[in-house]
Amino acid sequence: MKAGHGAEVAASTASTASAAAAAADGDVGAVGIRTVALAGKDGCGKTALASALLALAASKRNAKGVDGGAPEEAAHGMTLYNHVYCAQVDDHRVNLIDTCGHIDRLPLLATALAVSTASVFVTTPTVGVDGACKRVWERVADAGVPAVAFVNCFRLSESAVEAGGHPAGRFAAALHSIEASLGQLPVVLFAPTFDPDTGAFVGLIDVLAGALCRDACRFLSAPAADGERADGLEPLPPSAVAEAAAYREHAVEALADVDDAVMGAYLDGGVDGVSAAALATALRTAVASRSVLPVIAGSAAEGIGVRALDDLLRDCTPAFGDGAGWPAHEGGGAAEAGDDEDGGDDAYAAEQVYTSGADALAQAAWRRAGGPVSHVAPDATAPVAGIVYGLSLHAYSGRLTEVLVVSGTLTKHAKLVLNTAAGGGGAATGGGAGGGGRVSPARLLRRRPGGALEEVASAGPGELVCLEKIDGAAYGDTLTCAERSALQLRPLPRPYGRCTFTLPVGDDARADDKLLRALGRVAEEDPSLRLSRNEETGELLLSGTGLLHLGIVRERLAAEAKIDLPLATPHVAYHETLTGRPVRAPGRLVKQSGGSGQYAVVEVEVTPLPRGAGFVWADTTKGGIVTKSFSAAAGRGAAEALKAGPLGGFPLTDVSVSLIDGKMHSVDSSENAFFHATASAVRAAASAAADKGHAALLEPIMHLAVTVDEAHMGRISKDLATRRGRLSGFRPASEDLGLVVVEASVPLAELLTYSKTLDALTSGTGSFTMAVERYEEVTSHAAAAVLGTRRGGAAVDAKAAGGKGGGGKRKR
Structure with missing residues (x-):
């Protein structure tokens, strides 16, 4: 995960102040550490929400917000990398991950969710849940982590009746969109209320407390000793009483389905017979089981509703220590190539240029690399185990290995064993499971608000830390101690490349060497960028998650190394x-x-x-x-x-x-x-x-799976027909989200620029995977065109080219 380019190391190696700060934070333990991924489409206000949450930090050294981001993020006006911030808020520690929202960068969102204990789905009432939001929620749902929703109303204090209608109607439409488009049951905990005449913002309705909050509201506020409500809560205005009652009734009915105590109280005394404490207990159960989606309205820019969101995350989402542990096995070394039922490492090596199934292959390689699967418990006294979730290059600290500590207590200079991830091996090369050698971190650093790096003395389960001087580490690798040197933690989701171009190298050895070195540095930080060589065509291929991704790489190389990244359409590996x-x-x-x-x-x-x-x-x-x-x-x-x-x-x-x-x-x-x-x-x-005339040209036929909204099925099918595609069927990707997978067999020659076409057809919300399915004969006329290009434009006799149809008769 990438830090801002302007981040500074906040403490020297022997900084007494940093050591004291680390000690103060070090007593929280896995029970009190939560890692929260902020997920949402671009422009919904995730970064502003992260800054507002960080502003709640109790101490001055935590009072900074997010960092300025990378130059390319400022240029594009969106978050392009996962940004991690560790902060102490009141009595609990939280790791916030500000994630990417563009569909080309969603593989990085999957990585963030894999190391998170909860997620906040950020949406807006102005747009509601559109196709881009669905694709983000699809990742959140696939990760299986508890989720809450924050409806970011931007400038609540400036609300008024406009041509588009009353602001209360926009929030109601957002709730309907969440239920209809995401298939989730929203339970509103804090809702905005507005003046019925002017549309001016009055405050937030605390649904469970049945009160109005005008300033910083808190979740589950308790009455003060003098009978008045604490934390600035007031009685509801007459215009909001019916609205609050409707929200509470809906919350009680939803939570009664998951909690017997609430159901009993509801049956005995109706909605008013259920206490706020009983609802809060039921809410914890419902969030953990993902039965409901709690909703808090607010304004990240103005800090409205942010304190309530932080309290909800603390009180109703699990900490790292609450889980059963991380799946793992005691690996038995590298797996034999080709012995997996899904194609194994041989298939991975052969299809790495075209397939996006690298994650499934990595998981399969991990399963067969060792014995029975167990769980590594988040115990601070157990042997150390951690997983590499990112790499970054820092101006002063050099290469940093970003690690989630799964068990044990990690200290600097600890003697560790680096086990390479099965089926992984980094962004640019493949590899099998196996030991990567002995390593020892020179320092442990933690990312603070503002992007600064602060040295810590130790790190326990659930902590996200950066290690200095861990040579050879790659995304997904396991760090463990000598007592468990064969331990292999379950791999993280492996980002894939669906957009591939050729790097035209070979004319200038010095320029080529400079380009490849610069690309290697970028690929170290970005596991979704893959540099490989097609052995059949001899081309050097660069694969990314989409056109935006490769455009970002091009901009970085131009800014950091003054290199123009040349890209060309790759050749098809005909047979x-x-x-x-x-x-x-x-x-x-x-x-x-x-x-x-x-x-x-x-x-x-x-x-x-x-x-x-x-x-x-x-x-x-x-x-x-x-x-x-x-x-x-x-x-x-x-x-x-x-x-x-x-x-x-x-x-x-x-x-x-x-x-x-x-x-x-x-x-x-x-x-x-x-x-x-x-x-x-x-x-x-x-x-x-x-x-x-007894020779024929064969072309690769790809099994293409395109995931789109149901509304785009028709245009996708028509486009594939123009590409010589043969539809094999449709299947639901997510019935709740209205997403479908269109499956077809399509010649690779017709898919070399499909990323751009799919973005245009689906407004940037479609995605696809493909893998080599088989080889088929090319028609004689198409073969003549291919071979003519191959031979420098010379005419090729159709009979000599062979192929199906249009050619001369063949003796049999």
């Missing part, structure tokens, strides 16, 4: 295959004139196989005319020859190569000779088949 009857061809390598000779004579038969069969090698010779070692070398030669097919030099696949005859020399034969003789024979056979 070739043979059709028709088997083809035989001889191969010879005979050099016996002086010195060590070379002698190998072979004859091979190349036979087409069904789609997806790959390459099969067979030695059908008899009588030992070719030894096993020479036969194995011949097989390697055949595989080498298939790397470049006869049509356009694309890999040749779905064929079997059989060695049907051969000759050896007692002295001059060698594995190298049989390697090259067989490669020559296979190339000759493939060329002969192509000359007869």
